[in-house]
Every structure is written in structure tokens, then in C-alpha cells.
Amino acid sequence: MLKRLSQRGYGLFEITALDEAAGTAAVTVRHSAYALAYGQVGRPVCYMFEGSFGGAMRFVMEQAGWAGEPICREVACAAHGASECRFELRCEPV
Secondary structure: OHHHHHHOOOOEEEEEEEEOOOOEEEEEEEOOHHHHHHOOOOOOOOHHHHHHHHHHHHHHHHHOOOOOEEEEEEEEOHHHOOOOEEEEEEEEOO
């Protein structure tokens, strides 16, 4: 999924951490199309990726046999002054 998003020009996506046992992950987006389009607006603008990353995390965790509710949040955004956009994911047990 991340490779396809990168190929379609949304940015360069990379999974920078994945711990199935803990139910956590991190994704970095360099050259986000949204951050580039907005420019320096002083606020995060790449939050629209959160749903996609949460859905992907749900799939990964289900394949690992762990049920839970994935939560994704944008912790850094290039449009807010960061060098890249970063997302943290965690899976809350149900």
C-alpha cells in the first residue's frame, strides 16, 4: 500500500518501526504532496493519511492474531515546520 502511494505521487512512505507484539508502528512520509501543496501554514495538514494507516495496521494486527482498535495520529508535519511527516500507530485492546 505504501509503495503504491509513493508511486502515485503522494510522497515517499516508509515504515520506520513495527512491533506486532506491542501493537505499535511508525510511518514517515517525506515530500508529502499535502504538505508541499499547503506550504508552511503552521499546522499539520497530512492527517488524511491517518485512516489509511489505521486500516493497514488493523490488517497487520489481525494477521498476527491480535484483535484491537488501531489509533493513528500525526506527530510531525512538514507544513508545521518538521523536516518530514511522522505518524505513530498503536492498537488498543478491545
